[in-house]
Amino acid sequence: MFTIIGGDGREYGPVTTEQVRAWIKAGRANLETKARAAGTEDWLTLGDFAEFNPQALPPVIAASPEFEAAPTPDPLEPGGRGARIGAAMINAFLYFLCTIPGSLKISRKLVEQYPEIARGTMPPLGELDLTVVMDGVLWVWAGLGAGIVLQAVILTLRGQNFGKLIFGLRVVRAEDGQPAGFVRGALLRFLIPVLIVVVLNMFTAVVGFLFLLVDLSFMAREDGRCLHDLMAGTRVVKA
Numbered sequence: 167m168f169t170i171i172g173g174d175g176r177e178y179g180p181v182t183t184e185q186v187r188a189w190i191k192a193g194r195a196n197l198e199t200k201a202r203a204a205g206t207e208d209w210l211t212l213g214d215f216a217e218f219n220p221q222a223l224p225p226v227i228a229a230s231p232e233f234e235a236a237p238t239p240d241p242l243e244p245g246g247r248g249a250r251i252g253a254a255m256i257n258a259f260l261y262f263l264c265t266i267p268g269s270l271k272i273s274r275k276l277v278e279q280y281p282e283i284a285r286g287t288m289p290p291l292g293e294l295d296l297t298v299v300m301d302g303v304l305w306v307w308a309g310l311g312a313g314i315v316l317q318a319v320i321l322t323l324r325g326q327n328f329g330k331l332i333f334g335l336r337v338v339r340a341e342d343g344q345p346a347g348f349v350r351g352a353l354l355r356f357l358i359p360v361l362i363v364v365v366l367n368m369f370t371a372v373v374g375f376l377f378l379l380v381d382l383s384f385m386a387r388e389d390g391r392c393l394h395d396l397m398a399g400t401r402v403v404k405a
């Protein structure tokens with residue numbers, strides 16, 4: 167209910183909102199007309215009341231529950247499991263290539279020391295002097311070390327090793343998709359797991375192989391993150 171002051175200075179009301187709107191429409195009042203709401207003492211203009219001036223208050227937009235609940239889409243597409251397995255096989259083949267120079271050196275030393283090997287006859291294991299192949303073993307480890315360092319460098323710079331480069335994958339931080347960098351991408355995700363495998367293989371190769379199987383089995387998770395991804399806080403996405 168409202169009371170207004172007409173053009174003649176007299177008070178009219180209290181009347182309903184609809185009646186005031188009718189007076190405005192008929193030209194008997196406008197937004198500058200003095201008025202007060204029932205139960206108040208302050209005189210304002212009709213334009214101060216939202217009932218008569220839609221611009222008096224900003225429009226209220228009801229929040230959409232569906233919109234608020236909608237998650238922000240992830241712009242990075244996860245790397246496929248098949249591509250990741252293929253990348254791992256490429257990397258394994260690379261490490262095999264790195265051991266070839268040292269392996270050839272070991273083979274040559276053994277044949278020189280035991281010519282019967284070239285004829286297809288192996289001497290008794292107890293008679294083998296393995297000290298003659300120690301320099302070859304060092305070459306094997308040097309080749310592996312060179313391959314590992316090279317992989318760590320390109321992981322740091324590009325978030326990719328050779329396998330991931332070929333299959334169009336890269337390693338990023340799990341929480342925000344930013345480059346993983348050296349600590350996460352190379353150290354925690356690659357170098358430390360390699361060190362774990364090397365240490366386990368000092369006891370028996372079976373234990374190191376089981377660690378690799380457990381690590382890869384984590385790829386079956388819904389997010390596809392392997393054990394070394396969980397250790398480093400990383401994930402694999404399409405490049």
